[in-house]
Amino acid sequence: MANSAGTLQCPNHSCQEPNHQSDKFCYRCGTPLIKRYLWAMGSGIDPYKLGDAIADRYLLVGERILLDTTPAVSPDTPEEVPPEFLPYLKLSPHRLHIPQVYGRLKVTEKRRNSEIWLLEDVPIRGSEAGEDEGKLFSELTSIWQNTSAVRQLNWLWQWANLWQPLLDQGVASSLMETSFLRVEGSLLRLLELKIDRKTPPTLQQLGQLWLTLIDGTSPEIKRYFQEICTQLTQKQITTSDQLVTILDRGLSDCARSQKRTYKIVTATDSGPSRDHNEDACYPPSGELIISETDTNTLAIVCDGIGGHPGGEIASPLAINTLYQRLETLSESLEKWHPESINIELEEATCAANDAISDQNDRENRSDRQRMGTTLVMAKTFSHEMYITHVGDSRVYWVTKQGCHQVTQDDDLASREVRLGYSLYRNALQHRASGSLVQALGISSSATLHPTVQRFVIDESCIFLLCSDGLSDYDRVDQYWQKEIIPILEGGTDLPTAAARLIDIANTQNGHDNATVALVYCEVTPYPESGQTELSPPQLELIPPILANPAKTAISKMPQIATERNNNRPWWLLFVMVLFFGLGGVIAAIRFGGIDLVARLIGRGDLASINTSPDNVSDPEITRSQPESIPETSPSAPEITPTSVSGLDVPKLIELKELIKSHSKDISLVKEPGKLLKVGLVPRGSILQVIGSKKHQEQEWALLRVCSIGNENVEVERPIPREKLVKKGDVGWVKAADVLVEPNFQSTTEQISECSGK
Template sequence: MNRVERRPSRYKPYLWAIGTDLETLPVDELVGQRYRVVAPYIWLDTQPDQRPSAPDTFPAEAVPYLRAHPHRLHVPGLYGVLERTGAPPILLLDNAPIHPQAGALLPELEAGLFSASPLRQANWLWQLWELWRTLGELGLARSLLISSNLRVDGWRLRLLELVPDGEPPALADLVELWRSLLSPLHLAVSEPLRAIVNQLDAGTLDPDTLSLELNQILLRQAATVSTRIALAGATAKGPTQPRNEDACWPQGIQPEAASLQVAIVCDGVGGHDGGEIAGQLAVQSLQIQLQALLAEAQNELRVLPPQIIIQQLEAVIRVVNELINFQNDNRGRVGRQRMGTTLVMAVVIPQRVQTEQGWERVNEVYLAHVGDSRAYWITPDYCHPLTVDDDIAGREVIACRQSWPVAQERSDAGALTQALGTRSGEHLTPHIQRFVFDETGILLLCSDGLSDNYRIEDAWANYIGLIIKDIVTLDSAVASWIELANQKNGHDNTAVVLMQHKLLTPASVQGDQGLPAGVGADSGTVPPTGAKLYGESQPQEEFVAAPAASAPPRGVPRWILAVSGSILLVGLLGWWWLASRSPDVPESPNAPPAAPAP
């Protein structure tokens, strides 16, 4: 069921205002009888329960913020537009790098580098390179060349504004930025970065090799920090639902010595027959395929670039999609009868990195999602949402038809634009990100039974400190989150998986860069709605696929070809198996047991 949702009325967001002559406005002045000026260009919305004004046609300056909506982890979004007589309109941005309690801008990147550990410095440099390519595709790469525009929020890099390219900047422009950042870097980071800069100046380094070199800098620093990962998960039917369509892995506590360090949450698409079957089938199939992939990855001595791993994970997800889609087709299911499921999944990929002390293990975390099940990175200081929902509200924003606050009020705002299994693979675009976490924290994966009504944003601070300090066990924390969902939401099934990432080696520098407690709680999180698939009662619009990834570097390890073959084999066997059996739920003796129905 779709629900029009707004943030609690007590929540008053700080906004970044863009327009001419705004620096002359006095502090505490009320603009438009609503927005209070707290500092130059920083305004507080005193009426957050009222829809911000937005024009029927957006000015050109607003369009970049709408198109960049899927990248809210790093960029701000359009909150509203204030029209002015005889002057350009004022853009109001939410999700800007402003401290959510103090109302002050977060530190600039260059200032943050002076107090950051080598690992965090390398992390920011990698994010800068990733954003260069991502924003370049949107014609916004110039946003990264303005030093005051680059802000740091704990481990993540954030942008204050978006600047259209006009004339696309060259890689040499990014090199100049790197050159200006060399002095605050630790030698372990600055020396290899300087070598990269010199090669680029000499024209002897291509972008693909540059990406590999930057990845090596990051992983070498990650190898200096030992980590421990723990996993726990559970699902619940909820107080009002007749059955449980959520599925997860693991169920209960996973032993730390387990070879498969994977967190999975699936939410059967509501309103469709077989949502419970689709979720369980997805979890089972993912486990089988990931076991094979990770077993081979652990024996690989070469560092695998993120692009290769992302391609393999996408192939795994597509096999799952085809398994469910085939079963739908095989049983003649159409429209609302077609089963499907959302997916959010975190996979720990161990890498072996050569250091001066020998071979060291590095844990990369790859996060994949389809639909509206979510992932959050939570520490005692902040809660960072890592995913953006695949729903109608987001589709309307990206298409520049509505601002985010307006789109949230649509009756179909939460209807999904994609889910696993409801359509063939050519309509599927999984979102996959790579993270190298440089601090102790919790990766929380959940279905919308918990994330609805901003329960995580409101309650994370009450839970995280007890978990980090080991006062509360991980499985007890999972049970507490589910109890919160049942008490405060209660309208849906709930699935929660927690992945605890604990640094065992003391970092050389403060993890929070000296920021006040609470920094980073995102002021513009995507609001949750029900899991009703878009297109059930009206013509379905074509989902625009992301640009295809560039060709992988030469010398792809042989195990990748073997895993690709095994994935295809699993898919073919699965199709034959499902087609030849009458029950809907598979019972392969080799598959891990499905979550028991409550």
């Protein structure tokens, strides 16, 4: 929606020439022009009319829709963030679906002392939309009818996946406002967030809302969806995890109606200012892979850290390790199951981390001498794309509707946002904003938190993996439409596009090595084959506590009854639990620091390493912490804790600390002797010992999480909330490493909480 009343400033900081809004490129330097549309919140926007220019910068182009005409200039980003906007910050890892706070606009004209808060990444059509540019994407309910079955299930699946994160932040009501739910192709996006004013919505209410969609549901899934709604309204489905599992099964069956062809190409270059290349990629640079199965659909980009000869060793070492672990993943897993795939990807990442870390130890590298690497990896399986990420290399998801960054950098600026300390564009102003908080190889896998995301692929799209040699200075945002969309339209091929992106990195940035991987997922429907209607789902009535914690186990929540393991003696443990009752303990844990890997943007060497992420050398980044509350009063008698070894099952304990771990964290792991974590346990959590066994002559205790502690762990430590344990999680801990309070006495309330009564 061009408007002749204003101009659009060139985003190139060395140019910033004003251009006409209908132009696509700066007339002076040729840089693609960015049209950043924003959503205005607050009554301060009410007096303005279409076409008004606000504060000589923002042009009102639609109802509450503003165009930033000077995108190269930082917006007003106050230090103090109002409480109602904190959920946006803490939900920043979900920015693919949830808008983020761009800044504040203070206006004195037409309405005195009014404020307008601006959201970016809002479901507003960009310049690729033609006449619809600057307009909101359609509401889900308005286009639900006559949409394919797999697309409808995909939207529901995303809806269900957002439920628990939004519920945790007190904004689940947003998912009950149909006017907030917008769809951009296959992607479900929220217009804004709504605070849960009284009691939060329930899954039963969600089921009632979903019932209104039944009439327009595709015939292939109508009975299936009807049964899901019934189970929700009758409270048979009690958790969002359970709901996601049911939708996963339906998607897996329904997606067989589509054919998927994958094409992968990579390219890497040392760049004009470096004499060696510390980046690495798989497949090898310039090699094109085409596959109609997901057997060889693996793409990896690593950006080495540590300088010559560190980073150029670490990045290929990571890729070799990952390739060896994942080469036969598709064949080794008997069938598709998200939990098993997630575990395999996390364990492969930990193996790559340890391979580099072990070599650092063998070569006696310490502090800044330790080599490491970032990682972004794409692996397809069945109808899904799995993205694994550590560091500040990025993955972008490009469709004909738009381009979205799907990874969140593991740097200090993103950490500030995730903890609710600062708006992102304000955090970027700090000198150390680009310093990394984690990378592969710097320390043990016990402190590594790789992120694994999965996406349902039901339309042709491209995933761009790249090092910061390309992504710095918003180059992908500027050039995706010109360089990547032609692939989807058949106007260019992958090798040509990859070469062009490397050229852009070298000419427009040029300060670092540059590496890209393009993964083209081409989706076409199979010829009409009379697809059968999905059978209604049935719930398997097995308590969550009995979920097998092994790495090949099914999801932790109750499952749909299709494959009961008759060899699992679940009934015996169930009877024992009913007989003895459930109980819990308060875990008094102070989180320790993970190793901090700091690397400034544009540099390939380590800037600093610190054992506490809140003890950052840059005073502008460090935030003052609230005073800690003593865990016991000064007059309380000292109690000598004892080991958890030899405790009976079931047993109620109060965890105090680990005595043999290098970290102060108490982490539950999926298997004894494995580094892959179920999650970190915040202090104040209620736990129960439900089992024990020996592994390599050491006793391990199986614990169940009954409730989560109320300490604000996000203030203490930069760990995303999704890395913490959840109620119902089950995991192992080495018994000899844990100290417990010998005089701990459980209360009736704790027992009730643990039994779910």
